[in-house]
Amino acid sequence: AQSVTQLDSQVPVFEEAPVELRCNYSSSVSVYLFWYVQYPNQGLQLLLKYLSGSTLVKGINGFEAEFNKSQTSFHLRKPSVHISDTAEYFCAVSEARRGYQKVTFGTGTKLQVIP
Amino acid sequence: DTEVTQTPKHLVMGMTNKKSLKCEQHMGHRAMYWYKQKAKKPPELMFVYSYEKLSINESVPSRFSPECPNSSLLNLHLHALQPEDSALYLCASSQGGASSYNEQFFGPGTRLTVL
Numbered sequence: 001a002q003s004v005t006q007l008d009s010q011v012p013v014f015e016e017a018p019v020e021l022r023c024n025y026s027s028s029v030s031v032y033l034f035w036y037v038q039y040p041n042q043g044l045q046l047l048l049k050y051l052s053g054s055t056l057v058k059g060i061n062g063f064e065a066e067f068n069k070s071q072t073s074f075h076l077r078k079p080s081v082h083i084s085d086t087a088e089y090f091c092a093v094s095e096a097r098r099g100y101q102k103v104t105f106g107t108g109t110k111l112q113v114i115p
Numbered sequence: 116d117t118e119v120t121q122t123p124k125h126l127v128m129g130m131t132n133k134k135s136l137k138c139e140q141h142m143g144h145r146a147m148y149w150y151k152q153k154a155k156k157p158p159e160l161m162f163v164y165s166y167e168k169l170s171i172n173e174s175v176p177s178r179f180s181p182e183c184p185n186s187s188l189l190n191l192h193l194h195a196l197q198p199e200d201s202a203l204y205l206c207a208s209s210q211g212g213a214s215s216y217n218e219q220f221f222g223p224g225t226r227l228t229v230l
Contacts, residue, residue, distance in 0.1 A: 036221075043119075043205055043221040044158070090157055094219075099165030099211045100146035101219055105157035 002027040002093045004074075006106035013081055014114050021076040021109045023091030032094040033074045034103075035065055039087045047089075050074060061085070086113045119222035121206050127228045130196060136225045138189040138206030145211030146170075147189040148219065149181060152203040164189060165211055196229045203227075 003026045013019045025033060032051055036044040048059025055067040065076045074091060091106040119140045128134050138147065146165045150158035163171035164183040172181075178200075180192040189206055203224045210217040 041203075041224075041226070043121075043223040044207075045221070046218060049218065096217075097170070100148070100163050100170055101209050101217055102163075102171075103160070103219060108155070108157050110155075 002029075002031070002095050002104055004033075004091045004093050004104060004106040006091050006109050008109050009107065010110045010112060012112045012114055015083055016080050018079050019077065019081050019085075019111065021089050021091075021111065023074045023076065023106060025072050025074060025091075025093050027072075027093060029095075031067075032096075033065075033067065034092045034094065035059065035063070035074075035076050036090045036092060036105075037061075037087050038090065038108075044090065047076070081111070081113050083113050083115060085111060087111060119206055119208055119220050121204075121222040121225050123225060124223070125226045125228075127230065128193065128196065129230050130198075132196075133192070133194045135193065136191040136204055136206075136227075138191075138208075138222055139187055140208040140220070141187055142208065142220065143186075143210075144208035144220070145186055146209045146217070147183060148207040148209075149189070149191055150205040150207065152205055152224070154202075158205055162191075193227075196227075198229050201227055201229045 005024045034049045035047040048057045050067045058064045089109045095102045122137045149161040152158045161175045162181040167183045182190040205224045206222040207219040209219045
């Protein structure tokens with residue numbers, strides 16, 4: 001079974017500082033990894049995804065993530081955060097089933113940007 | 116159109132009421148999903164429909180009854196709910212089919228409160 005672990009439940013960071021949100025995965029087959037963001041009282045929005053190819057993945061809103069197979073990690077980074085980045089971030093792994101995707105989410109990391 | 120819509124946005128119901136949540140997408144997706152999300156938790160998969168057939172029921176109590184009338188619509192019928200069923204209910208869709216990966220698109224959710 002595939003799983004992801006987000007070790008940090010909360011990450012406070014000052015505005016314009018860099019941030020890294022950590023995610024480790026466990027999978028015995030091909031891995032499809034994602035980062036989703038959820039703003040308060042809203043649904044989930046896809047930030048970026050890793051399917052194959054380049055290990056550095058760029059997403060929306062200036063975020064990027066690096067797939068590291070040897071460390072089984074997929075950490076999310078942003079060089080300079082903004083107040084509007086305050087949200088919950090979920091790392092997820094997807095497994096293709098016949099006709100649908102089975103997505104398993106991590107427990108989430110609350111990013112709190114301090115002015 | 117890359118949008119998944121959900122109605123209503125908010126719903127308050129008593130334990131003896133019958134209500135329905137609705138989800139709609141016009142992206143031609145053939146897989147649709149219901150998730151339940153409690154506060155400060157990741158989404159939990161409830162049901163998956165693939166090509167209008169129920170593919171997954173994650174041991175959800177029978178007071179939740181899904182329905183997929185056609186490839187664009189997904190309903191969740193609610194009856195005799197308990198206060199612990201209060202949560203954000205998220206709908207998602209993906210292309211389906213036999214390809215190895217298809218992104219899930221999420222709706223904004225319905226905030227359900229059971230009194």
